[in-house]
Amino acid sequence: MEQSMGLYEKLVEFFKRDNWEFRVIPHYQAIEMGVAGENSTYRLVALADEERSIVRFLVFLEGKIPEPRRRDIMEFLTRANYGLLLGNFEMDLSDGEVRFRCSTSTEGSELSYEQYRNMLYISVGIMDRYYPGLQRVVQGSADPAAAIADIES
Numbered sequence: 001m002e003q004s005m006g007l008y009e010k011l012v013e014f015f016k017r018d019n020w021e022f023r024v025i026p027h028y029q030a031i032e033m034g035v036a037g038e039n040s041t042y043r044l045v046a047l048a049d050e051e052r053s054i055v056r057f058l059v060f061l062e063g064k065i066p067e068p069r070r071r072d073i074m075e076f077l078t079r080a081n082y083g084l085l086l087g088n089f090e091m092d093l094s095d096g097e098v099r100f101r102c103s104t105s106t107e108g109s110e111l112s113y114e115q116y117r118n119m120l121y122i123s124v125g126i127m128d129r130y131y132p133g134l135q136r137v138v139q140g141s142a143d144p145a146a147a148i149a150d151i152e153s
Contacts, residue, residue: 006048006050007029007048007049007053007055007106008029008048008050010048010110010111010116011029011031011046011047011048011055011116014113014116014117015031015033015046017113018117020033021033025045028047029047029048029049029050030045030046030047030048031045031046032044032045032046035059035124037124037125037127037128037131038128039128039131039132040061040062040128040131042059042060042061042062042124042127043059043060043062044057044058044059044060044120044123044124045057045058045060046058046120052105053105053106053107054103054104054105054106055103055104055106055111055116055119056101056102056103057101057102057103057119057120057123058099058100058101058123059099059100059123059126059127060097060098060099061097061098061099061127061131061134064095064096064097064098065091065096065097065098065138066096066138067096069137069138069140070091070093070096072137072143072144073096073098073134073137073144074091074093075144075145076133076134076137076144076147076148077089077090077091077098079144079145079148080130080148080151083148083152084126086102086122086126087100087101087102087103087122087123087126088100088101089101089130098134100126100127101123102119102122102123102126129151130151132151133147133148133150133151134147
């Protein structure tokens with residue numbers, strides 16, 4: 001990828017080079033697309049924050065967590081986050097939206113094609129790995145600790 005491009009242009013170039021179909025959200029310097037894992041489909045938003053030199057990949061769970069299940073999902077996500085080396089899960093407590101975030105600072109450096117690719121596949125892969133356990137907790141058929149133990153064993 002060319003050095004003269006800004007973060008947003010490099011982000012768009014990565015997805016074009018990798019032959020992804022996406023929608024550009026220029027006002028937010030972001031792109032959006034659907035992605036499929038083995039366990040579900042997700043919405044991916046990749047953002048370039050030129051001012052702070054940060055690239056973020058956000059993978060959103062389809063639907064929202066019902067209010068009565070949010071406490072258990074908070075525990076599930078906290079337990080998941082504790083063991084993660086890269087990225088983290090987040091939940092908007094006001095509406096139950098769940099996402100996985102992977103971000104990196106690019107200050108003083110250029111991200112390579114491989115680094116963009118790793119951020120993408122790590123983000124989708126982690127969301128997809130934890131999805132079945134999260135669904136069991138949402139449905140009330142597993143408690144958070146047991147669901148995480150099953151995933152991480």
